Amino acid sequence: MEDTNQKYDRAFLGQPKGLSTLFFTEMWERFSYYGMRAILLYYMYFAVSQGGLGMDQTTAASIMSIYGSLVYLSGVAGGWIADRILGSRRTVFYGGVLIMLGHIALSLPAGQAALYASILFIVLGTGLLKPNVSDMVGTLYDEQDKRRDAGFSIFVFGINLGAAIAPTFVQFASDHFGASAHVNYHAGFSLAAIGMFFGLIQYWLGGRKYLSKDSLYPKDPIDKESLRPVLIWTGIALVILAIILALLGVTGNLNITSIINLITFVAIGLPIVYFIMMYNSKKVTKVEKSRILAYVPLFIAAAIFWGIEESGSVVLALFAEQRTILHLGGWHFAASQFQTLNPLFIMILTPFFTWLWSVWKRQPSSPAKFAAGLIIAGLSYLWMMIPGLMFGTDGRVSPLWLVGSWFIVEIAEMLISPIGLSVTTKLAPKAFSGQMMSMWFLANSAGQAVNAQIVKFYTPQTEIQYFCAIGVVSVVFGIFLFFLVKRIERLMQGVQ
Known part of the structure; x- marks a missing residue:
């Protein structure tokens, strides 16, 4: 009997040729984003004489955290725009153009104005691109195609490949290009822009050949009647924002803080509004309301986890620059290159955990995995207390402390990130399936927004207390979640 899968396109590693287009688009986008992030904090707070902007370190760290929060906030709008107005393919392209413009802005020596313009462009662009390029991967396969999971695995590998190689290349460009004696950060940002440009070129050419024509059109195009309340509420939100900014200006408080x-x-309040709206909706059944309640502690756990995991580009980046010996034997490296560890460990650990979940017959439930992940994430911070306790906080310590911390937190990510994506889709009310996925991204946004506030308390002198406090909060909430596992499982109403 002929294998029905033979009729499917197998031009890219046994997968549809369109996967190669999306693979390299996302690889180059992540290359540009993580390359920029690897050096952005240092660019902001290093002195002008060192090639930086000379900002206050605390302000720079808060900006880095709120930047990450905004990226995930914007994804909520990006998915809606693709589904209702532009279609996935055009939304992704426009997002890529905005991202490239953001990196170009940073490549220009135009000070803080260029920094804020860049943040605006990249936040909007990433919000348009990231949720929709993943959605298009799913459209390459029909419901019977068994290659879907393998295709997504290859796609995720491309994401992490781009993120892993970017810090080294961007740092190299910063160190070796330009006439100035200090680090030329603008050269590094230029390389990020070039990377996104390559991604756009291959996306444009490959998309015309290999992506479905359906991706050019919105799945659920909005009509004039439905558009009107959207425009009204958007207008109301903009007016409220303008009033708030005006009041801040009049009182002399309109500043970056x-x-x-x-x-x-907004980042903390929006998910609360979403939960209340979904729970009180007449479209949500009694069983679905129970599942929404089950999701609340998982959402809080995810926010705590992402607050720790995403601190790699902020608190751990500061620790790398200020407290870490930047060589192992004869191998010298820059503080920014530690940003490679996150995607590198994901690539190393993913095959093991994929195998583990496939062979472990009586594996823990999703809430139990969340609880274990949260405890392990807390341990990655408690681990970072040890060098300060052993050697004090005045000198520099082995880079292996940071390597160990990243390894521990990526084990936690294996227990929370893919499991969270899966359980979010399972617990979503039918009427809010797309918006429930937005909730998952809002957990990351909320976690980084909290980071933007608490990172103000981090200095080398307070590092022991800082790592201890956050680590203990994560471990304690993880233990508390373990005690709630049975109750959450009952609220999940049959969802495994």
């Missing part, structure tokens, strides 16, 4: 506080309020 106030803006960060405002974004933090």
